[in-house]
Amino acid sequence: MTTLTMARATTRLMVALALTTLAAPAHAALVTVEFAGTLNGPIPTALASTFSSGQAFSGRYRFDTDAVARPLSDPNWVFYTYVDFSLTMGGFSASATGQAGSNQILIQDGVSGFDLYRVDSTRFTTTPTRVEGLALVRTYLQFTSARDVHGRSLPPGVPDLNDYAFNRSLQLTFGPNPNSLVDSVTMFGTVTRTGPGTSVPEPSVALLLLGAVVGAAARHRRRSA
Structure with missing residues (x-):
């Protein structure tokens, strides 16, 4: 598995986890x-x-x-x-x-x-x-x-x-x-x-996690540009 493929897989996993957490009861x-x-x-x-x-x-x-x-x-x-x-x-x-x-x-x-x-x-x-x-x-x-x-x-x-x-x-x-x-x-x-x-x-864990995902994705795009 290439580094790029692993990064994409990790990002998808983090997004899925964040979306699952968003369904949890309100804080x-x-x-x-x-x-x-x-x-x-x-x-x-x-x-x-x-x-x-x-x-x-x-x-x-x-x-x-x-x-x-x-x-x-x-x-x-x-x-x-x-x-x-x-x-x-x-x-x-x-x-x-x-x-x-x-x-x-x-x-x-x-x-x-x-x-x-x-x-x-x-x-x-x-x-x-x-x-x-x-x-x-x-x-x-x-x-x-x-x-x-x-x-x-x-x-x-x-x-x-x-x-x-x-x-x-x-x-x-x-x-x-x-x-x-x-x-x-x-x-x-x-x-x-x-x-x-x-x-x-x-702030919920999901929102913090989604913020981390967005940040990681933005850094990856800059490195790939």
Whole structure:
């Protein structure tokens, strides 16, 4: 078998393998959820020099649609680790990456007739600026519905505020110690907008393989020219 014949046979084999892989189930997608709203009073005295009722906030979080559900001791709860989270209010900002047990999406199914979807963050990527000597301890982005919305499954897209009319809130807790709730204070906000749910599919093995085939074929043509 000549070198040219072997190259052609190899190329045909790679193409066949790539086409077979394309028929496999779709891969996961990375979903981005943007949110925005305003703080509502009263603002704790310790934070009032920096934040005010009616002040706007915005942020986003991302999660993988194939995130693994992890049970808690309470069978009505399950959590999914998110990819990352960020929040901005005026000159204040905070960011976090997903960590099981601290930075995650909590799902509560039908307890007392309520479904709850909560994005928790307690370990931050960079140390947020202290406010009057107080550190950010945790953030809760919470959506609560008085009807069955999602069961125990992580909804695959953006939470629809129409589904969570009972409660759509942001809670921010500050304290002297970023790892403790002792002597902490909390302020609240109302989420008024969510979206868009831009999904970015992960590149499949088939697409990567097809790219390699195209590249190899182009190199072969140049050598043969």
